[in-house]
Amino acid sequence: MDDPIFDFLSKYIDLTEEEKAIISDIKFVRSLKKGTILLRQGDMASECFFILKGCVYSYYLVEGEVKVTEFFEEKQPITPVSYTTKQPSEYYLECLEDCIISMGSPERTAELMQKIPRLALMGPMMLEDELASQRIKYDTFIKLSPEQRYLHLQENSPQLLERIPQYLIASYLGIKPESLSRIRKRLVK
Amino acid sequence: MDDPIFDFLSKYIDLTEEEKAIISDIKFVRSLKKGTILLRQGDMASECFFILKGCVYSYYLVEGEVKVTEFFEEKQPITPVSYTTKQPSEYYLECLEDCIISMGSPERTAELMQKIPRLALMGPMMLEDELASQRIKYDTFIKLSPEQRYLHLQENSPQLLERIPQYLIASYLGIKPESLSRIRKRLVK
DNA sequence: CCACTTTCTTAACCCAGGTCAATGAAAAAT
DNA sequence: ATTTTTCATTGACCTGGGTTAAGAAAGTGG
Numbered sequence: 001m002d003d004p005i006f007d008f009l010s011k012y013i014d015l016t017e018e019e020k021a022i023i024s025d026i027k028f029v030r031s032l033k034k035g036t037i038l039l040r041q042g043d044m045a046s047e048c049f050f051i052l053k054g055c056v057y058s059y060y061l062v063e064g065e066v067k068v069t070e071f072f073e074e075k076q077p078i079t080p081v082s083y084t085t086k087q088p089s090e091y092y093l094e095c096l097e098d099c100i101i102s103m104g105s106p107e108r109t110a111e112l113m114q115k116i117p118r119l120a121l122m123g124p125m126m127l128e129d130e131l132a133s134q135r136i137k138y139d140t141f142i143k144l145s146p147e148q149r150y151l152h153l154q155e156n157s158p159q160l161l162e163r164i165p166q167y168l169i170a171s172y173l174g175i176k177p178e179s180l181s182r183i184r185k186r187l188v189k
Numbered sequence: 190m191d192d193p194i195f196d197f198l199s200k201y202i203d204l205t206e207e208e209k210a211i212i213s214d215i216k217f218v219r220s221l222k223k224g225t226i227l228l229r230q231g232d233m234a235s236e237c238f239f240i241l242k243g244c245v246y247s248y249y250l251v252e253g254e255v256k257v258t259e260f261f262e263e264k265q266p267i268t269p270v271s272y273t274t275k276q277p278s279e280y281y282l283e284c285l286e287d288c289i290i291s292m293g294s295p296e297r298t299a300e301l302m303q304k305i306p307r308l309a310l311m312g313p314m315m316l317e318d319e320l321a322s323q324r325i326k327y328d329t330f331i332k333l334s335p336e337q338r339y340l341h342l343q344e345n346s347p348q349l350l351e352r353i354p355q356y357l358i359a360s361y362l363g364i365k366p367e368s369l370s371r372i373r374k375r376l377v378k
Numbered sequence: 379c380c381a382c383t384t385t386c387t388t389a390a391c392c393c394a395g396g397t398c399a400a401t402g403a404a405a406a407a408t
Numbered sequence: 409a410t411t412t413t414t415c416a417t418t419g420a421c422c423t424g425g426g427t428t429a430a431g432a433a434a435g436t437g438g
Binding site for chain 1: 384386387388
């Protein structure tokens with residue numbers, strides 16, 4: 001059973017083969033085309049996601065302009081703020097490529113928890129991890145200039161630069177595509 | 190019993206008078222002078238904090254320059270990343286004013302949990318709240334220009350502008366004090 | 379294979395914020 | 409009260425990113 005989902009879960013908890021079978025049974029997987037919007041600003045998130053294959057990004061639309069806040073790749077869970085707060089979402093989630101995604105609904109989660117109560121232990125652990133990475137993300141952004149942020153990205157997530165169009169990378173770095181072009185030109189020297 | 194700490198706890202849990210007495214008994218409060226450093230970069234955080242009176246800020250020192258990431262005021266808990274991850278801290282925590290602070294150590298927390306097991310329920314709730322506010326902070330920073338960030342701060346936390354020296358506000362907004370002066374000048378018109 | 383769209387680059391010009399330096403005001407120390 | 413230090417403002421000049429517009433390159437679909 002080499003499902004990426006078990007690879008992910010093993011970071012938090014060791015599962016027996018029976019438990020894995022239960023999860024495989026309940027989980028709900030969908031194939032989605034590039035450009036599919038998983039969550040719209042103003043909508044309530046009724047699902048959380050786990051990426052088996054492909055790439056998703058989150059962005060705000062402010063005065064018609066896309067402001068990218070995050071890229072998600074294989075083996076990453078996506079829990080929209082709206083899913084936890086039950087408030088309308090402030091941002092969008094969209095597939096950047098054709099994706100295979102495992103969808104989590106409150107009902108399926110409840111069923112899982114009921115059949116494998118131990119899974120509940122994972123919640124706080126995941127929250128802690130997410131909080132830590134969210135803080136690091138903010139702090140890194142604050143500390144670095146756009147050019148340094150590009151170098152930092154190149155250093156820490158080079159695969160994103162291969163995979164994602166530059167105008168979205170630019171937005172993620174807080175600048176315009178033209179400026180990213182210039183930064184790259186400056187750096188080759 | 191109008192201790193600010195109970196005011197804070199009541200957001201998450203209703204405590205009986207006996208429970209409050211237990212907490213009052215265990216809790217460890219200290220008065221600290223302005224300028225006291227609660228946590229140093231490179232040090233392990235052995236305590237978490239709850240501000241009863243005063244004001245604390247967190248900052249990175251990057252190439253000798255202070256980069257403020259947060260201000261904490263009365264009734265706010267401070268859980269350093271280092272306290273949870275058990276890794277050396279990347280940033281400083283310093284008292285901006287004379288402070289009265291309740292200090293939490295792993296030992297005292299364990300004692301509390303043992304005497305009031307129900308308190309453990311608070312952990313995930315607080316994590317969730319912190320994660321949400323951390324995300325909002327990041328997203329707001331990304332979305333706004335320095336000038337808009339100043340207006341946003343004026344709108345949402347006017348008391349900080351009264352309380353905190355401008356050169357630290359500037360750093361928090363990601364700009365230099367001179368630029369904040371100019372922004373303010375621009376805005377009075 | 380070609381047309382069409384999307385993405386990337388370049389150039390010219392503008393502007394907000396950075397830098398450096400001087401001055402003034404306020405707070406702290408003695 | 410006076411000195412010293414810290415903080416805020418202002419001005420002149422610099423610089424990196426924004427804007428606009430154009431063209432080149434790379435994908436995409438027919």
